[in-house]
Amino acid sequence: MSQLEARDLSLRIGGRLLCEGLTLSIRAGECWGILGPNGGGKTSLLHCLAGLRAADAGQVQLQGRPLQQHSRQHIARHIGLLLQDNHDPFPATVRETVLSGRHPHLSRWQNEGPDDQLRADQAMRAMELEALAPRMVQTLSGGERRRLAIATLLAQDPDYLLLDEPLNHLDLRHQQQLLSMLAPLQERQKAIAMVLHEPNHALHYCDQVLLLYGDGRWESGNSKKILNVERLSALYQCQLRESQDAQGRWFHF
Amino acid sequence: MRGPLILLLLLLLSLIAIATALMLGSVAISLDEIWAVLRGQGSALNTPILLELRLPRALAAFAVGGMLALAGAQMQVLLGNPLADPFILGISGGAAVGALLAMLAGAVSFGVNGAALLGAMTSMLLVFVLAHGRGSWSPTRLLLTGVVVAAGWGAVISFLLVLAPQHNLPGMLFWLMGDLSHARHVSTGLFILALGLLLALPQARSLNLLARGELQAAALGVAVKPLRLQLYLTTSLLTATAVTLAGSIGFVGLIIPHLLRLIIGSDHRLLLPASVLAGGSLLVIADTLARSLFAPQQLPVGVLTALIGVPVFLYLLQRGHTR
Numbered sequence A: 001m002s003q004l005e006a007r008d009l010s011l012r013i014g015g016r017l018l019c020e021g022l023t024l025s026i027r028a029g030e031c032w033g034i035l036g037p038n039g040g041g042k043t044s045l046l047h048c049l050a051g052l053r054a055a056d057a058g059q060v061q062l063q064g065r066p067l068q069q070h071s072r073q074h075i076a077r078h079i080g081l082l083l084q085d086n087h088d089p090f091p092a093t094v095r096e097t098v099l100s101g102r103h104p105h106l107s108r109w110q111n112e113g114p115d116d117q118l119r120a121d122q123a124m125r126a127m128e129l130e131a132l133a134p135r136m137v138q139t140l141s142g143g144e145r146r147r148l149a150i151a152t153l154l155a156q157d158p159d160y161l162l163l164d165e166p167l168n169h170l171d172l173r174h175q176q177q178l179l180s181m182l183a184p185l186q187e188r189q190k191a192i193a194m195v196l197h198e199p200n201h202a203l204h205y206c207d208q209v210l211l212l213y214g215d216g217r218w219e220s221g222n223s224k225k226i227l228n229v230e231r232l233s234a235l236y237q238c239q240l241r242e243s244q245d246a247q248g249r250w251f252h253f
Numbered sequence B: 001m002r003g004p005l006i007l008l009l010l011l012l013l014s015l016i017a018i019a020t021a022l023m024l025g026s027v028a029i030s031l032d033e034i035w036a037v038l039r040g041q042g043s044a045l046n047t048p049i050l051l052e053l054r055l056p057r058a059l060a061a062f063a064v065g066g067m068l069a070l071a072g073a074q075m076q077v078l079l080g081n082p083l084a085d086p087f088i089l090g091i092s093g094g095a096a097v098g099a100l101l102a103m104l105a106g107a108v109s110f111g112v113n114g115a116a117l118l119g120a121m122t123s124m125l126l127v128f129v130l131a132h133g134r135g136s137w138s139p140t141r142l143l144l145t146g147v148v149v150a151a152g153w154g155a156v157i158s159f160l161l162v163l164a165p166q167h168n169l170p171g172m173l174f175w176l177m178g179d180l181s182h183a184r185h186v187s188t189g190l191f192i193l194a195l196g197l198l199l200a201l202p203q204a205r206s207l208n209l210l211a212r213g214e215l216q217a218a219a220l221g222v223a224v225k226p227l228r229l230q231l232y233l234t235t236s237l238l239t240a241t242a243v244t245l246a247g248s249i250g251f252v253g254l255i256i257p258h259l260l261r262l263i264i265g266s267d268h269r270l271l272l273p274a275s276v277l278a279g280g281s282l283l284v285i286a287d288t289l290a291r292s293l294f295a296p297q298q299l300p301v302g303v304l305t306a307l308i309g310v311p312v313f314l315y316l317l318q319r320g321h322t323r
Helices: A042-049 A072-078 A094-105 A114-126 A142-156 A172-187 A199-205 A229-236 B002-023 B031-038 B046-078 B091-104 B109-132 B139-163 B166-177 B186-210 B214-219 B224-246 B252-264 B268-292 B301-319
Strands: A004-013 A016-026 A031-035 A057-062 A079-082 A160-164 A191-195 A208-212 A218-222 A241-245 A248-252
Touching (some): A004 A042, A016 A208, A042 A079, A042 A160, A072 A094, A079 A142, A094 A142, A094 B186, A114 A142, A142 A172, A172 A191, A172 A199, B002 B031, B002 B046, B046 B224, B046 B268, B091 B109, B091 B224, B109 B224, B139 B166, B186 B214, B186 B224, B214 B224, B252 B268
Parallel strands (some): A031 A191, A031 A208, A079 A160
Antiparallel strands (some): A004 A016
16 A cells, blocks of 8 residues: 655635645655644645545645545545534434445445445444444434444554544543554554544554644654653743653643 | 435426426316326327426426426535525526516517526626635635625516506516526426536535535535635536426425435435435425415416425424434
């Protein structure tokens, strides 16, 4: 499997420069954490990597070709995106929603087959949603909806999982559960890039980090090396401290 | 097996509705006699009544109801709003202005229909371009633009009615009220209905995703822009044809898809064909009642669609989502 690459990428919103000349390659089996202040372009970057938003300069390449040269369906077979928020104005069941993750793998006239059902079942089991399968999405809590969105992404089974604040709305147990799912995914040669707000998660669960300062500047590299008090304090423009215990380093106020 | 069963039941409902429409009227005709006429062995009295009056009218009602429900189901996805109906973006207003202008210019039948279609397309294009404007496109913006343009058409319609010479007024008012008794081009209606369904069905699974938002749909591999354009064009074609055939008959396009979503869910692979059958049946039943309840006095069919639809709809809402 080849890599997902950003080449000399620039992003602007409302004329404001968010990042400039960003070059990055996400390889199979890697886990990236993306950190930065609010409005710093983290979500825009994920959308750009998934081909949902055009870059203002530079390009994103999948399998050595610019994203624009791939069909939407081809992109969705390889790149999956967990959106920051989901909304469901129309009634649908949990099971139907998870099954919709199989859409890019089906041809126009094809219906979901036994294999798709099996994958949906596995995804629901991984997110502890089996008991909720027949429920209407509208009746779910925020955290349950989040798990549903993650289960849909797991059913989609892309090579690159782009996660926008995956821990949003999740209780501590499910946060832990999600973070512990990352390593097995990496072992299956899946690549993960996730927007996080907790630098400790990036430090302990990601091998690479990307810091987006929100003014065009960015830094990337090995998370253990890049993440330190000076950089994080500058990134978030607030004073942070660092402690050490048996598990390693921790950042806190 | 649930899907085919539902469609089979609805098909049965459609056939019963059409059969009832053929039987009822100033001259009651039994099923045996209908069968005889269809085989070419009917009586001299029954044959013209059935083949020239009741059958074309029933089929026109079915086509119009089917088109409106199919357009409504797709419009709701396009606007991301389960309460949208086919007329919400001013298509019926544009069609009406086109038809009225043609009538003022002295056009008849084909000219009026053509002008109505042109008016509907103009309205769709106008709304689409204005909604795009500068910056990003959003369903909310499309909805607001459509509602405002529709209001504009309303003003133009009033203006034309005030200016119109006396002898044109009855025809114009008749067109505006919407009625099936003068529906012509039944085969065109059925053809457009079939075409609309054929265009929509291959997109049904993509519609399921678009219903969950454009970003989510795009992330799961739907080419949103072409799909949105197709939805826009097919809903406008369906609505324009329906309005051209029978004027603006309200409620079918809103209530049928919404009702079906509550009962059978939102899988468009099932919902779209079910909407066609249920919408067609509803309008056939409503039209039959409209012409026979107070015969020889005819009621506007829109009154009947509302009288049937409102209580059923409210009951289902009260019952809540029980699936």
